[in-house]
Structures are given as structure tokens and as C-alpha cells.
Amino acid sequence: MVQEEIRRHNVGTLLRHVHLGGSVSRTELAARMKLNRSTILALTTELTAAGLVREELPADTGRAGRPSLVVRPESERVYVLAFDVAVDRLVAARITLGGIMLDRREAVRPRAGADLDRVVEVLARFGHQLYEAAPATSVCVGVGASYCGMIRPGDGMVRFGPDLGWVDQAFGAELDRRLGLGLPVSVGNEAHLGALAEQLRGAGVGFQNLIYLHGDVGVGGGIIVGGNLLDGESGYGCELGHMVVNPYNGRPCGCGSHGCLEAEAGERALLDAAGRPAESFGRDAVRAVVDDADRGDPAAQEALRRIGDWLGIGVANLCNLFNPGMVIFGGMLRDLYPGAAAQVRARIAANVLPVARERVRLRTSALGDDATLVGAAELGFSDLLADPLGVLTRTGA
Amino acid sequence: MVQEEIRRHNVGTLLRHVHLGGSVSRTELAARMKLNRSTILALTTELTAAGLVREELPADTGRAGRPSLVVRPESERVYVLAFDVAVDRLVAARITLGGIMLDRREAVRPRAGADLDRVVEVLARFGHQLYEAAPATSVCVGVGASYCGMIRPGDGMVRFGPDLGWVDQAFGAELDRRLGLGLPVSVGNEAHLGALAEQLRGAGVGFQNLIYLHGDVGVGGGIIVGGNLLDGESGYGCELGHMVVNPYNGRPCGCGSHGCLEAEAGERALLDAAGRPAESFGRDAVRAVVDDADRGDPAAQEALRRIGDWLGIGVANLCNLFNPGMVIFGGMLRDLYPGAAAQVRARIAANVLPVARERVRLRTSALGDDATLVGAAELGFSDLLADPLGVLTRTGA
Numbered sequence: 001m002v003q004e005e006i007r008r009h010n011v012g013t014l015l016r017h018v019h020l021g022g023s024v025s026r027t028e029l030a031a032r033m034k035l036n037r038s039t040i041l042a043l044t045t046e047l048t049a050a051g052l053v054r055e056e057l058p059a060d061t062g063r064a065g066r067p068s069l070v071v072r073p074e075s076e077r078v079y080v081l082a083f084d085v086a087v088d089r090l091v092a093a094r095i096t097l098g099g100i101m102l103d104r105r106e107a108v109r110p111r112a113g114a115d116l117d118r119v120v121e122v123l124a125r126f127g128h129q130l131y132e133a134a135p136a137t138s139v140c141v142g143v144g145a146s147y148c149g150m151i152r153p154g155d156g157m158v159r160f161g162p163d164l165g166w167v168d169q170a171f172g173a174e175l176d177r178r179l180g181l182g183l184p185v186s187v188g189n190e191a192h193l194g195a196l197a198e199q200l201r202g203a204g205v206g207f208q209n210l211i212y213l214h215g216d217v218g219v220g221g222g223i224i225v226g227g228n229l230l231d232g233e234s235g236y237g238c239e240l241g242h243m244v245v246n247p248y249n250g251r252p253c254g255c256g257s258h259g260c261l262e263a264e265a266g267e268r269a270l271l272d273a274a275g276r277p278a279e280s281f282g283r284d285a286v287r288a289v290v291d292d293a294d295r296g297d298p299a300a301q302e303a304l305r306r307i308g309d310w311l312g313i314g315v316a317n318l319c320n321l322f323n324p325g326m327v328i329f330g331g332m333l334r335d336l337y338p339g340a341a342a343q344v345r346a347r348i349a350a351n352v353l354p355v356a357r358e359r360v361r362l363r364t365s366a367l368g369d370d371a372t373l374v375g376a377a378e379l380g381f382s383d384l385l386a387d388p389l390g391v392l393t394r395t396g397a
Numbered sequence: 398m399v400q401e402e403i404r405r406h407n408v409g410t411l412l413r414h415v416h417l418g419g420s421v422s423r424t425e426l427a428a429r430m431k432l433n434r435s436t437i438l439a440l441t442t443e444l445t446a447a448g449l450v451r452e453e454l455p456a457d458t459g460r461a462g463r464p465s466l467v468v469r470p471e472s473e474r475v476y477v478l479a480f481d482v483a484v485d486r487l488v489a490a491r492i493t494l495g496g497i498m499l500d501r502r503e504a505v506r507p508r509a510g511a512d513l514d515r516v517v518e519v520l521a522r523f524g525h526q527l528y529e530a531a532p533a534t535s536v537c538v539g540v541g542a543s544y545c546g547m548i549r550p551g552d553g554m555v556r557f558g559p560d561l562g563w564v565d566q567a568f569g570a571e572l573d574r575r576l577g578l579g580l581p582v583s584v585g586n587e588a589h590l591g592a593l594a595e596q597l598r599g600a601g602v603g604f605q606n607l608i609y610l611h612g613d614v615g616v617g618g619g620i621i622v623g624g625n626l627l628d629g630e631s632g633y634g635c636e637l638g639h640m641v642v643n644p645y646n647g648r649p650c651g652c653g654s655h656g657c658l659e660a661e662a663g664e665r666a667l668l669d670a671a672g673r674p675a676e677s678f679g680r681d682a683v684r685a686v687v688d689d690a691d692r693g694d695p696a697a698q699e700a701l702r703r704i705g706d707w708l709g710i711g712v713a714n715l716c717n718l719f720n721p722g723m724v725i726f727g728g729m730l731r732d733l734y735p736g737a738a739a740q741v742r743a744r745i746a747a748n749v750l751p752v753a754r755e756r757v758r759l760r761t762s763a764l765g766d767d768a769t770l771v772g773a774a775e776l777g778f779s780d781l782l783a784d785p786l787g788v789l790t791r792t793g794a
Contacts, residue, residue, distance in 0.1 A: 006403065150750065150752050150753075152752075159752040160750065160751070160752055207630075208630070209629050209630045209634075221718075223718075225622050225623070225627055225629075226622075226623075226625060226627075226628075228623060230622055230623075230719065231623075231720070232606050232622075232719050232720025232721060232753070233604075233605070233606045233720050233721060233722040233756050233757070234720060234752070234753075234755065234756055235720070236720045236750065236752050236753040237606075237718060237719050237720035237753070238718065238720075239717040239718065239720075239750055239753060240717070240718060242717045242748065242749070242750055243714045243717055243718065244642065244710050244713060244714055244748050245641065245642070245644065246644070246645075247642065247643070247710050248643075248646075249645075255750060256747075257747055257748045260748075313641050313644050316641060317640045317641055317714070318718075320636040320637070320639045320640055321618075321620070321634060321635065321636065321637060321640065321715075321718065322627065322629050322634050323628070323629025323630050323631060323632070323633040323634035323635075323636075324629060324630060325630040350653075350654055351639065351641050351654045351657075352639070353547065353557065353633065353636055353639055353652060354557070355547050355549075355556040355557055355631070355633050356547075356629070356631075356633040356634070356636060358631065359630050359631055360630070
């Protein structure tokens with residue numbers, strides 16, 4: 001490793017601490033980065049000159065004496081555009097360095113029948129509105145987008161988007177073209193980005209090994225292994241919804257197979273188990289089952305038990321494979337989980353080897369429906385955090 | 398990162414290239430490490446002075462002109478002791494820097510009834526024999542051991558060793574004490590180490606994402622994610638044998654549950670499916686079923702088909718989760734796989750999302766029954782490769 005790489009690494013690492021921490025003293029930065037104070041001062045000076053951080057007095061510490069300065073992100077100046085193509089909505093937001101959502105647009109998305117052109121048209125319009133509304137002194141440093149399907153890393157091609165029927169659609173390139181901001185658009189799978197968001201700013205802060213399950217029409221996953229998102233050989237790992245749990249008697253799955261976790265524990269399985277009409281769907285329908293179960297409806301309670309058992313089998317398998325510190329339930333699973341927790345815990349007790357379940361915690365998503373959008377913003381910031389001064393030079397800021 | 402850390406990192410990385418490559422030119426080292434030739438020269442000089450590498454003329458290149466020197470490991474001088482507690486044998490070996498097995502001892506291990514004291518006594522005796530037989534000028538730089546159970550990282554405590562009935566047995570500490578070499582004993586799970594060995598020196602060289610399935614009495618796994626062994630929150634990940642694939646009609650498993658992959662696709666399942674007597678067991682019994690199937694015995698063929706389907710379900714699930722570049726079958730699965738490959742491939746085709754199976758290759762272990770021992774040796778070398786000069790100083794070499 002050469003000197004220039006180390007400097008870039010250190011500048012990026014310091015900015016990451018400030019971006020995620022919001023307000024960090026130089027002493028704390030020196031301790032976290034295992035660098036001496038003069039190196040921290042030099043790095044901070046560089047980032048301040050670049051307009052990425054500033055130093056100021058901390059909020060009243062309640063202690064006498066001169067308080068030491070804290071380093072803060074330049075949240076009023078530096079931002080990304082974040083987009084989310086979810087199963088039921090299209091969202092765009094302006095999110096600052098430091099992670100504050102300043103402005104947001106949202107539209108209802110029909111469950112089917114939206115083609116690439118229509119989706120990108122809505123998102124690009126929102127993006128332009130957000131960009132125009134930003135202060136003239138501010139600078140957009142990146143664009144991140146979340147999509148509910150399998151995404152090719154590098155160019156944001158949607159390889160497989162089952163709910164919209166998309167196969168090999170150039171989503172990233174088209175959004176890039178229509179935005180026309182001259183900034184690369186980074187696209188990620190929604191559950192991958194949800195995992196990232198929960199780890200950086202949600203229920204999983206501080207965890208290096210966590211699993212995020214995202215349920216909506218399907219069941220997706222994002223898995224953090226040793227601090228990094230598992231992407232596998234070509235970016236298509238974490239497809240926990242297509243883990244087969246019921247191979248010989250399983251329900252048909254949207255993927256063409258049978259007995260996948262998604263087929264047994266997804267939205268349709270729950271609604272069918274609760275005897276809801278075939279045309280019912282969506283978050284409200286799921287919540288209605290959960291509410292009915294809470295009110296004592298036996299069919300709804302039995303449906304939650306049945307789905308909870310399948311969900312528990314899936315989670316137990318994941319615990320045996322990944323020995324995670326935390327499992328987080330997001331999307332509609334956030335609504336479903338409390339009523340199914342007993343079954344999930346029972347399966348973990350029955351099926352996970354004792355030493356592999358000693359430390360696992362089960363939680364619902366702390367960021368809720370914003371998890372994927374927050375993850376998209378973090379993806380948008382990743383180039384800046386890898387090379388802050390290089391990116392600023394390239395964006396002309 | 399500070400200067401001293403970088404130097405240590407670079408010295409270790411260069412030694413790793415030579416250890417794994419066997420013979421690498423300075424030009425090649427400079428290219429792989431992205432360092433200039435003068436830095437490579439300085440690092441090589443340090444490692445040569447420490448007696449870890451030497452430079453020499455390459456074997457005849459067949460080209461005219463002065464050949465450039467190659468850097469080789471000091472294989473005659475530097476070695477580790479490697480141990481393997483497998484289900485049917487106890488093995489010890491002296492393995493050099495560069496990975497050559499110079500000396501080896503092996504004993505049959507009874508399937509049950511061996512306590513910690515007995516196992517360690519045999520291994521320590523072998524270890525002393527190997528140590529005494531080594532040239533007086535050579536230096537032992539580490540000790541690695543493979544164990545067929547769940548191992549606590551750090552101290553080599555066997556948390557759960559199902560085939561010997563061990564729970565919380567201080568295997569690493571006891572082997573360390575009985576060897577009395579003053580070298581820390583590093584212990585790993587056999588399938589984890591098999592994965593490592595196949596990645597470094599076997600079928601998976603060059604692969605950053607691979608899955609190694611190890612079958613014997615049970616079915617274990619080692620999973621490499623992004624170049625590193627998945628260990629999870631506390632070192633107990635990769636337990637793919639206890640992934641539940643048949644939750645409601647499953648065979649009982651040694652773990653106390655039902656329908657685990659190990660229960661459906663392990664040795665007992667195969668022997669039962671082939672109608673072999675309940676008291677049959679072991680590698681020879683498995684091979685007899687495979688041979689009978691090759692000879693056209695319908696019961697043996699049907700047994701392989703049935704086990705192959707369950708194995709395929711497990712492998713398909715792993716492909717959806719990990720998007721691996723390669724899946725490697727080791728232990729008795731190495732014998733079983735060729736007769737079950739059609740079923741495994743059919744399940745992958747049916748159950749793995751197309752984009753996640755585009756690049757996966759299926760292979761049998763290249764290292765065979767030595768995979769775990771080779772992995773133990775690599776574990777034994779890990780301290781040296783992390784800090785070559787520091788370790789030599791500590792061992793007084």
C-alpha cells in the first residue's frame with residue numbers, strides 16, 4: 001500500500017465517522033482511528049477546506065471549563081439524491097451528509113404494468129424538483145437508488161424484477177440519462193440496502209454480522225458478514241426468500257419453483273392462510289390480519305402461527321449458516337413479526353445448535369419503510385466516502 | 398494506518414505470495430502487490446535475512462538471456478505441526494512453509510469412546526516424534542489443529558463435538574500443554590479448514606466466494622465470502638448440515654431436531670436408503686453403495702438418487718444465499734457426488750434464481766482426505782504470515 005492510498009483511506013474514514021456520528025470530537029476521532037492528534041488535525045483541516053466538515057463548539061456539556069471542539073458534517077451544503085422503487089410506491093429524497101432527510105417526494109406505484117420508461121420518468125421528475133429546490137450553495141455528490149429486484153453491480157441493470165416483470169432493464173443507465181446531473185447512479189437491491197441502512201443507522205448499529213429480512217410481495221434479504229454486505233460472486237447473494245423449506249409439499253412460488261420461504265411465509269401465504277380473498281394484497285391487508293389476530297380471531301391467529309413457523313424455519317437455517325448477532329424483520333414482516341415471534345423463537349430453540357444461538361437478537365426494523373431509501377442514500381454517499389477530495393474535484397464543487 | 402503497520406502488512410503479504418506460489422519472481426511480486434521494485438527488493442532482503450525466503454535462479458525457462466531471480470520459501474527450515482482429529486483417524490504432520498508435507502503419523506480413531514486425555518495423548522506423542530525428527534537447523538513457527546466439531550475461536554475449546562460426545566472440552570489448551578513447545582495451538586473446525594485449504598491449495602484457488610461441504614458421520618461446511626472464511630458473531634457459522642430441509646417429515650438428526658440436511662443427505666441416510674444394516678458405517682460402506690450403483694444395483698441407484706435430491710436442495714439453498722463461484726464436495730461427499738450429480742444439478746436448475754446460478758461450478762475436493770490437515774497447517778502459519786518478523790523474534794529463531 002502506498003502513501004497516497006493511506007491518506008485517501010484516512011480522509012475517507014474520518015469523514016465516514018463524522019457522517020455516521022453526526023458530531024465527533026477530535027479526541028474521539030483519534031481514539032477510533034488509532035491515529036495521533038496532529039494527523040487528525042491535518043485530516044480535519046483538509047476536509048474543512050473542502051467544505052465537507054466544520055468544527056464548532058459542542059452543545060452545552062454541563063461541565064465547567066473550555067469544551068473541546070467537535071467535528072460536524074456540512075449537512076446544509078452536501079447531499080445526495082436517493083430513490084426507492086418499492087412494490088407499492090416510488091420515492092425520492094434529498095438526504096444530507098450526516099443523514100438528514102431534508103426533502104421528499106412520493107407517488108403510489110401500481111402493483112403491475114409500470115414499464116421502465118414510466119418509472120424513470122416519475123423518479124427523474126422528482127429528482128429535478130429536489131435538485132431545483134436545493135440551496136444554490138449546496139452540492140449534490142451522488143445518486144443512489146433502491147430497486148425491488150436483482151441488480152447487476154456496476155451499471156444498475158435490473159436482471160430480474162419479478163413484481164414488475166422486468167428482465168434485463170437498464171434502470172441505472174436510464175435514470176442517469178434522464179436525471180442528466182453528470183453523476184453516476186448507483187443502484188442496489190432493496191433488501192441489501194435495508195440491511196446496510198439498519199446496520200449504519202438503525203437497529204443493527206455496531207453489529208458486524210446481521211441478517212435483514214424484507215417482506216412485501218416477496219421475501220428478500222440483506223446479509224452483513226464481517227461488516228460487509230454479502231454480495232457473492234456476481235452480486236446476487238442473499239436471496240433467502242428462495243431458500244427451499246418445503247420441497248415436496250410446498251406452495252408454488254413466483255420464481256417458478258415450490259416450497260420457497262417466500263411462498264410459505266410471504267404476503268400471499270399469510271392472506272391465504274387467514275382465508276382472505278384472492279384479490280386482497282398489500283400492507284393494509286397484512287395489517288388487517290395482524291389486527292384481527294390481536295382481537296382474538298382464531299383464523300387470523302392460526303394464520304400467524306402457521307406463517308410464523310415457516311418464518312422460524314427460515315430464520316433458524318440462517319442462524320445455523322451465519323451465526324448472526326442480530327436478525328431484523330423489515331417491510332411487512334415488521335408488522336407480522338410480533339404476532340409470530342413465539343413460533344420463530346421456538347424454531348430457533350429447536351433447530352439452531354445451542355452455541356450458534358447464544359448471542360442472536362431478534363428485532364424489528366428501526367427505520368421502518370424508510371430503511372431502503374436510507375440505504376439508497378448511503379449507497380449514493382459511498383464514492384464520496386471512499387475518496388472525498390477526489391469526488392469533490394470531479395463534481396466541480 | 399501508520400507506517401509500521403503498513404510495513405508489517407507488506408512483509409506478510411509478500412511472504413504469503415511466496416508461501417502459496419512456491420516460486421515467484423520479484424517482477425511478479427511487484428505486479429501482484431502494486432508496489433515498485435525497490436520496495437519489493439527491500440522486503441525480500443528483510444525476509445531473506447530472517448531466513449524465511451531465499452532467491453535463486455529459476456528452473457530453465459527455455460529462453461535465452463539472463464533469467465531474473467525467483468523468490469522461494471525456506472521450506473527446509475521453516476515448518477508447522479498440523480493435527481487432524483477426524484471421525485475415523487488421528488493425524489499429525491510436519492508441513493513446511495510453501496506447503497510441502499515432509500513427515501506424517503496416523504492412527505485409527507474409534508468412532509466413540511475417546512476422551513480428551515486419550516486423543517491429546519496420541520496427538521502429542523506424534524507431535525513430539527515429528528519435532529524430534531526435524532533437522533536441528535529447522536524452526537517450528539506454529540501449530541494448527543482441525544477438529545470435527547464446533548470450536549471456540551481464540552482458545553480452541555471444543556464447544557460441541559457430536560461424534561465423540563464432547564461438550565466444552567479444552568482441546569486447544571490441553572494439546573498446547575502436552576506439546577510443551579511454547580507455541581500457541583490454533584484450532585479450527587474441520588470443514589472450515591477444508592474450505593480454506595481448497596481455496597488456497599485445492600479446487601478453489603482464485604475463488605473469493607466458495608462453499609465446501611464436508612460429509613462424514615455428519616455434514617459440515619466451510620464458506621468463503623469475499624475471500625474470508627465466514628465465522629459469524631462468535632465463530633459458529635457455516636453449520637449447513639443443520640439447515641432444515643424437511644421440517645414436517647424429516648428423519649431424526651444427531652442434533653436433536655428433525656429434517657436437517659445432515660439427517661437427509663448424510664452417511665446414515667444413504668446407508669438406510671440403500672438397505673444396508675444399521676450397524677454398517679464409514680467411508681468403506683459409503684463406497685460400497687456407490688460401487689453397487691455403478692454396477693447397476695437398483696436399490697443403490699435409487700438411494701443415490703434420493704440422497705442426491707436432498708443434497709441438491711441444500712446446495713440450491715446455499716447458491717441462492719451465497720451466489721458462490723464454486724461448490725466443493727469433500728469427505729464422503731467426494732465419493733457420493735459423482736453418482737448424485739444429476740440430481741444436484743436438477744435442483745440447482747429448478748430452485749436457484751437464474752442470475753445466481755450463471756457462474757457456479759461444482760467440483761469434488763482436490764485435496765481429498767488431506768484437505769482438513771492442509772487447512773490446519775495454514776491455520777498454523779497464520780500468525781507467521783500476519784507478522785513474519787515479529788513471530789520469528791518471539792520463537793527465538
